[in-house]
Amino acid sequence: MTNKDQIQETSTQRRRSASELRRENFHIMLRTLQLAWHAYAKDKAAVGALIFIGIIMILTIFAPYIAPHDPNEAVGTRGGLPGTDGLILGGDMEGRDLLSRLLWGGRIALLTGVAPTVAATCIAVFLGVVAGYIGGWIDQIIMRVLDVFFAFPLVLLAIVIAGSLDPGVSTLILSITIALVPYIARLVRTTTVSVKQEPYIEAARAGGATTPTILARYVLPNTLAPVIVYSTTLIGLMMVVASGLSFLGVGTQPPEADWGTMVSDGRAVLKKAPHASAFAGFMIVIVSLAFAFIGDGLRDALDPRARVR
Amino acid sequence: MSDSLVKVRSLVKHFKLEPKGLFDAPPVLRAVDGIDFDVQRGETLGLVGESGCGKSTTARLVLRLIEPTSGSITLDGVDVLATSKKELMALRREMQIVFQDPLSSLNPRMSVGTSIAEPLRFHRIADKVERFDLARRYLEIVGLSKDYYDRLPHEFSGGQNQRVAIARALILQPKLLILDEPVSALDVSIRAQVLRLLIDVQAEFGLTYIFISHDLSVVKRVCNRTAVLYLGKIVEIAESERLYREPLHPYSQALIRAIPEANPDGPRADSLAGIEGDVPSPVNPPQGCRFHTRCPHRMPVCTEKEPPLMEAGDGHKVACFLHQEAADHSDGQ
Numbered sequence: 152m153t154n155k156d157q158i159q160e161t162s163t164q165r166r167r168s169a170s171e172l173r174r175e176n177f178h179i180m181l182r183t184l185q186l187a188w189h190a191y192a193k194d195k196a197a198v199g200a201l202i203f204i205g206i207i208m209i210l211t212i213f214a215p216y217i218a219p220h221d222p223n224e225a226v227g228t229r230g231g232l233p234g235t236d237g238l239i240l241g242g243d244m245e246g247r248d249l250l251s252r253l254l255w256g257g258r259i260a261l262l263t264g265v266a267p268t269v270a271a272t273c274i275a276v277f278l279g280v281v282a283g284y285i286g287g288w289i290d291q292i293i294m295r296v297l298d299v300f301f302a303f304p305l306v307l308l309a310i311v312i313a314g315s316l317d318p319g320v321s322t323l324i325l326s327i328t329i330a331l332v333p334y335i336a337r338l339v340r341t342t343t344v345s346v347k348q349e350p351y352i353e354a355a356r357a358g359g360a361t362t363p364t365i366l367a368r369y370v371l372p373n374t375l376a377p378v379i380v381y382s383t384t385l386i387g388l389m390m391v392v393a394s395g396l397s398f399l400g401v402g403t404q405p406p407e408a409d410w411g412t413m414v415s416d417g418r419a420v421l422k423k424a425p426h427a428s429a430f431a432g433f434m435i436v437i438v439s440l441a442f443a444f445i446g447d448g449l450r451d452a453l454d455p456r457a458r459v460r
Numbered sequence: 461m462s463d464s465l466v467k468v469r470s471l472v473k474h475f476k477l478e479p480k481g482l483f484d485a486p487p488v489l490r491a492v493d494g495i496d497f498d499v500q501r502g503e504t505l506g507l508v509g510e511s512g513c514g515k516s517t518t519a520r521l522v523l524r525l526i527e528p529t530s531g532s533i534t535l536d537g538v539d540v541l542a543t544s545k546k547e548l549m550a551l552r553r554e555m556q557i558v559f560q561d562p563l564s565s566l567n568p569r570m571s572v573g574t575s576i577a578e579p580l581r582f583h584r585i586a587d588k589v590e591r592f593d594l595a596r597r598y599l600e601i602v603g604l605s606k607d608y609y610d611r612l613p614h615e616f617s618g619g620q621n622q623r624v625a626i627a628r629a630l631i632l633q634p635k636l637l638i639l640d641e642p643v644s645a646l647d648v649s650i651r652a653q654v655l656r657l658l659i660d661v662q663a664e665f666g667l668t669y670i671f672i673s674h675d676l677s678v679v680k681r682v683c684n685r686t687a688v689l690y691l692g693k694i695v696e697i698a699e700s701e702r703l704y705r706e707p708l709h710p711y712s713q714a715l716i717r718a719i720p721e722a723n724p725d726g727p728r729a730d731s732l733a734g735i736e737g738d739v740p741s742p743v744n745p746p747q748g749c750r751f752h753t754r755c756p757h758r759m760p761v762c763t764e765k766e767p768p769l770m771e772a773g774d775g776h777k778v779a780c781f782l783h784q785e786a787a788d789h790s791d792g793q
């Protein structure tokens with residue numbers, strides 16, 4: 152008997168099977184999401200953080216429509232306390248509306264946290280999986296080059312890269328991305344090496360799978376989970392780094408509103424109007440904490456073993 | 461004797477280990493050190509021996525999951541070691557494996573139905589819908605409901621997962637199935653059921669088995685012939701019934717004595733009655749006969765020369781100087 156003999160179907164049978172397969176696949180997807188959410192929802196802090204970040208994202212995305220004033224225009228007294236001149240959060244040292252600047256600045260803060268982390272994760276997953284799975288001299292080359300970057304503290308490396316380019320948001324994103332890749336790539340490589348030793352990889356090879364198939368269907372899905380968790384917690388940290396770079400003057404440039412620059416601008420009037428720095432600093436801390444909580448929740452949600460029917 | 465599906469000749473696998481010092485030569489671990497055996501079409505050949513004696517390595521070599529140091533393997537007349545990539549793909553359809561730990565041998569993020577159909581996808585044998593139908597049919601063949609298609613491995617018991625692994629191995633309709641301790645990791649209560657399934661599908665699909673185990677009572681039940689391995693060498697090979705009735709090699713004798721008849725779920729070969737000491741390291745196997753350090757019948761010659769595997773009548777072969785003379789006479793040398 153050959154394999155072809157095993158599959159003799161009438162067209163009616165086939166049609167029925169095809170629709171059952173579609174239903175089954177849809178069902179698998181739905182159940183995976185359900186179980187993942189079920190595991191995530193057990194972590195109340197993670198749920199709260201997710202809602203909080205959702206709200207912040209909506210607010211900042213719609214800043215042009217929500218912000219009561221132009222963020223770069225002086226509309227009140229310099230360093231006006233919250234409530235003065237009809238400004239809910241008061242004014243900064245130039246008399247610009249703090250609330251509007253906070254909303255606009257959030258866009259840049261989130262962008263400079265999320266974009267480099269996502270970009271670095273993509274690059275690191277590619278490098279780490281190749282190095283970890285293929286091994287040998289390819290592994291040696293990739294990891295030794297990354298070690299050179301790894302030898303510098305992340306912030307220092309980012310400053311050096313950003314400092315040698317024109318300051319701005321894209322410089323900020325690029326420099327943080329480069330500085331971040333080695334950290335994530337190391338984790339990806341370690342995870343890949345351990346996944347590679349799993350018997351299911353050998354079973355797939357015995358079944359006749361080629362290396363690209365094994366990477367795509369077996370290695371990648373099983374290395375991605377811990378990486379996504381790690382990267383999510385990094386988003387908040389990268390926001391802080393980006394703010395730091397802007398604070399040092401190699402990131403976003405005035406008058407552009409950004410939580411990092413807002414903290415540094417407020418320094419000048421820290422005694423008289425501490426709120427000018429405080430609101431932005433507070434947002435940076437809260438938002439980066441929220442990303443850490445989300446990462447914690449994802450840890451359970453992405454582990455198939457943690458999900459129970 | 462002519463109808464063998466698998467022929468293994470002088471098979472050797474040495475693993476190079478990490479050198480201890482910077483300038484030391486890498487130590488060599490002799491996992492498999494020159495073994496010969498045939499597997500007849502339709503039979504079950506048992507491979508038994510203590511942990512680390514090279515059973516799984518032999519399985520990997522036969523499947524060409526790892527490359528041997530030297531030796532030859534043929535499957536159905538085809539040289540397994542001299543194939544191109546494409547021919548190797550074709551060969552992989554003829555031989556499959558079931559591993560010891562069913563949970564870790566299945567992708568934890570793939571539904572068991574998808575896992576069963578994976579080999580069909582690898583070999584581009586059927587389309588999506590056909591694969592789906594076949595996977596569900598094989599779920600039923602191994603005694604599971606076809607509604608279990610969407611389950612994930614961690615939702616299943618060990619026995620159910622092992623059935624899934626068996627279905628995955630069967631779906632390509634191979635000729636040879638290597639079972640690497642297929643029931644050792646399972647609850648004692650379900651071992652018998654899984655063994656029953658293996659025996660049933662062997663008859664149904666006309667399969668040839670290589671059955672690896674260190675549980676001798678299981679091997680006795682399912683294997684036509686049994687080869688006893690010690691430190692990468694076959695020390696004795698015979699019809700199972702004959703081997704259990706009159707084992708010739710002192711090591712086989714100890715292994716078989718260690719099975720308490722009263723307890724069919726039996727001890728593992730790790731506990732050897734009447735044999736002192738541990739298995740020596742395969743990095744530095746003893747000179748001469750590898751078993752001489754633990755052998756109750758040690759003779760001076762045993763420490764000097766390595767006994768070859770010699771015929772002791774009716775296909776019963778043994779590598780021991782105690783039985784060498786008889787063999788020498790019968791060979792007329």
Ligand SMILES: Nc1ncnc2c1ncn2[C@@H]1O[C@H](COP(=O)(O)OP(=O)(O)OP(=O)(O)O)[C@@H](O)[C@H]1O
Nearest residue numbers: 475489491510511512513514515516517518674742
């Ligand atoms: N990839 C490897 N690299 C180095 N040594 C290895 C490798 N694979 C196996 N070995 C060694 O080869 C020897 C034989 O291993 P093998 O897995 O074949 O034993 P086994 O008979 O299957 O034992 P068990 O009953 O424990 O499964 C062991 O000493 C093991 O440590």
Ligand SMILES: [Mg+2]
Nearest residue numbers: 515516517640
């Ligand atoms: Mg083994």
